[in-house]
Amino acid sequence: MSPTPGPRRVAVRAPATSANLGPGFDCLGLALDLWSDVIAVPVSDSSNAATDDDNLVVRAARRVYDGVGASFPGFHIDSTNRIPFSRGLGSSAAAIVSGALLANRSLGDPLGETDLLDLATEMEGHPDNVVPCLLGGVRAVALDAQDRVLQAAVPMPRPLVAAVFIPEVHVPTELARAALPTSVSFSDALFNVSRAALLVAALASGDYPLLRAGTGDRLHQPYRAPLFPAMTRLIEAALSAGALGAYSSGAGSSILALCPGRAEAETVCAAFNCAATRCQVPGSTLTVGLSPVGAHVVDDG
Ligand code: HSE
Numbered sequence: 001m002s003p004t005p006g007p008r009r010v011a012v013r014a015p016a017t018s019a020n021l022g023p024g025f026d027c028l029g030l031a032l033d034l035w036s037d038v039i040a041v042p043v044s045d046s047s048n049a050a051t052d053d054d055n056l057v058v059r060a061a062r063r064v065y066d067g068v069g070a071s072f073p074g075f076h077i078d079s080t081n082r083i084p085f086s087r088g089l090g091s092s093a094a095a096i097v098s099g100a101l102l103a104n105r106s107l108g109d110p111l112g113e114t115d116l117l118d119l120a121t122e123m124e125g126h127p128d129n130v131v132p133c134l135l136g137g138v139r140a141v142a143l144d145a146q147d148r149v150l151q152a153a154v155p156m157p158r159p160l161v162a163a164v165f166i167p168e169v170h171v172p173t174e175l176a177r178a179a180l181p182t183s184v185s186f187s188d189a190l191f192n193v194s195r196a197a198l199l200v201a202a203l204a205s206g207d208y209p210l211l212r213a214g215t216g217d218r219l220h221q222p223y224r225a226p227l228f229p230a231m232t233r234l235i236e237a238a239l240s241a242g243a244l245g246a247y248s249s250g251a252g253s254s255i256l257a258l259c260p261g262r263a264e265a266e267t268v269c270a271a272f273n274c275a276a277t278r279c280q281v282p283g284s285t286l287t288v289g290l291s292p293v294g295a296h297v298v299d300d301g
Helices: 057-066 091-104 113-124 127-135 174-179 186-205 208-214 221-227 231-240 262-279
Strands: 010-019 028-042 073-080 139-144 150-155 161-167 245-248 254-257 283-289 296-299
Touching: 010 091, 028 057, 028 091, 028 186, 028 231, 028 283, 057 073, 057 091, 057 113, 057 139, 073 091, 091 113, 091 127, 113 127, 113 150, 127 139, 150 186, 150 254, 161 231, 161 245, 161 262, 174 221, 186 208, 208 245, 221 231, 221 245, 221 262, 231 245, 231 254, 231 262, 262 283
Parallel strands: none
Antiparallel strands: 010 028, 010 296, 028 073, 028 139, 139 150, 161 254, 161 283, 245 254
């Protein structure tokens, strides 16, 4: 298939995301109001195009073109990335989703939402960042027997604000996944299933005091803590300062605390800073809302 003449320029925005939310390893994620912007111009002169396959935006765009049988033109890419890299805040999911969205729009949107979710998940390896990145909000996700994405929105009656500690040190996802055991005890599995269920029910019902128990985890954080030893003390500091719940975001290294409002999130950020100073862990803090909307095309002139 030869590409249909598409827009001359496509601009997309994709949000940061936080996966796991404590107990929901690979199956819960949320979108944050912190955005990566990508502007892409398809070019026919490949000598001027970004075709670097190490660039995730370009790789995802190429996958869309390949998937619909169109020849890949290459793109001039101009990006403003506000999402810290390799800190458990979904920077790679944002890049993949941005590339897929801009390529799809350039081709006249041949792929639907489920196709884009499947393609992005296959590239990312797990769905808990790409689903909230593309669709926004808090999402429960799973893969079916054919590795197709199943997902549902977790409604929230009242908004929450995230306080985030972003350490200078990063933890590569591959390292964080390699730290996990090959099997866990029945009691630890039960612990996490019950917390994940409680977490989703607490969010959906607005019974936010249950988030403290609902963000408990025994499947991944205890095994990953040696990669970022301040993890436990930062989580404890956030909870002591009034966070509703706190956890290691995605594969780490960021710590995210769910708070009822901005003032409480600022207090938690101050507690993060004190704890980080005591643990001698340099980093920065961020107060950010959750985003009900996901990645979208902002301009396709
Ligand atoms: N659920 C994944 C993990 C997220 O914890 O490894 C990685 O971004």
